Amino acid sequence: MSVGTSLEPGLRGASGDPRPLRVTSPAPVDVWEQVLASAPNALPSQTPTWLRCVCLVEGYEDVSRLYETADGRRLVLPLVRRPGLGPILATDFGLPVGWGPGGLVCDGGELHPEDVRMVVTDLGRRHVLSTLVRPDPATAATWEAAVPASVLREERMTQTLPLDGGFDEVWRKRFRSDTRNRIRRAERAGVLVECDDTGDLVRVFQQLYRESVDRWARRDRLPLPLARRLAARREPPRKLSTVAAMLGSRCRVYVAYHEGRPVAAIVVLLGARTAMYWRGAMLEKLAGPVYANYLLHKTAIADAVAAGCTSYNMGDSARVSSLELFKSRFGAVSQDYASYRIERLPITPLVQRARGGVRRILALRQVRE
Known part of the structure; x- marks a missing residue:
């Protein structure tokens, strides 16, 4: 079932970056598989089968997005959403906690900064409360070069062993x-x-x-x-x-x-x-x-x-931890990357400030008592 399809031929965003020619959601599985066939370095967590597992286990719905550009390139962004909330109250995850990285997979496997810019711009235009994207750490430099400084980041570190x-x-x-x-x-x-x-x-x-x-x-x-x-x-x-x-x-x-x-x-x-x-x-x-x-x-x-x-991804670790040391003993190389939270309105900073205020009030009460 299609959650929404938009056609935007010949349009340009406010930043001057080209918009996709077509966006289809959910991404058709056959097209997604075609893209994966040309991107052999994609992670197991970037496949439609993996997304089906997420939906079956957690009760999410598939809101993945297929982007088709004017020059014929195709990109797929795995995304899921809790059903029943409606987009205005919804948070989309790519992917939820415990399900590994998602992020963009594209024809040929080579992601460009303009691809990321186009997708982040599209996600920011939607009437969705929040979108959390955790990209493949191997593409960290491309994402960081293209994502605006205003987008919220959660710093992470992963370790991968070259084979x-x-x-x-x-x-x-x-x-x-x-x-x-x-x-x-x-x-x-x-x-x-x-x-x-x-x-x-x-x-x-x-x-x-x-x-x-x-x-x-x-x-x-x-x-x-x-x-x-x-x-x-x-x-x-x-x-x-x-x-x-x-x-x-x-x-x-x-x-x-x-x-x-x-x-x-x-x-x-x-x-x-x-x-x-x-x-x-x-x-x-x-x-x-x-x-x-x-x-x-x-x-x-x-x-x-x-x-x-050709690589063995050993997952995220905390810096200077026993887990980081264990993985490094196999020759796993550290890679800094980030998750990105894209919001139309600054919901997360407001929530964080509110939580901080509650903690300060509780701390004051404890001191007074």
Whole structure:
């Protein structure tokens, strides 16, 4: 069902940038697939199948946008929206929290600043409360060069391991020596890794995830029932099972076993040339001493190379964190990028100021009491 189609031949925006010749929403799946076929470096989270997973699990509706320019180029922006609100009250997400980066995918895979300018201008004209876009980190420089300074930004950092040269090159020149040693120690300790792309290991991952939630709750001093409710809302059990069923062989669950017991697991998604580490869980006291996570990622990286991938996206990390250090030990390169919130009216600054005012009032009351 088309949410809205506009034809704007020969028009120019206020900035002088050309408007698209045609905008179609939702983006037709067949055209989207054609664009992806010419952009092999696109992320697994930039596909129509992924967007269907988001909608099925979270209850969103597809409001993706296909842009066709006067010179015949096509660009697709994955977007979803909560149904029933109407555009004036709606916030569009590309993509929601927990679903990875979205952003533009275009014919040929080469994104230009004028493409970003055109799309941001279009998004700013719509009668939508807010649009949050989290682009592919690999295109960060292009987005930053084109997005106006007035657009709100959330700074992020991701880490990606280049896989060019083959696994032997990655092993010898990108893995740190202490990483290779930890992998060998895991193998000597008897850690075994099982890989599945049929969904059979989803339940094993989910059990490890539930135990991880309990550990995080103890670490963060959260009441256990509250932590479990928040985790179930953020990562409902149907999420991974839906992704595994929809993506098939493109979704791989890796589980590390020690002494016959599952101690750690990761989920890796495969695109044409980009593998994406999506989720992880472990029993820290059992997995840590035997370096199970090192062997898990080594196995997944070797498989990604064998599948023809040229990069292994390890996801976002906080600067100067243990997670950043762990990923860097595999040779993952840090990349700064940003999410962008495009609003017709400055709603977010007003909300942030209101929240800040409430916090200051509460702090004053505590001081007086």
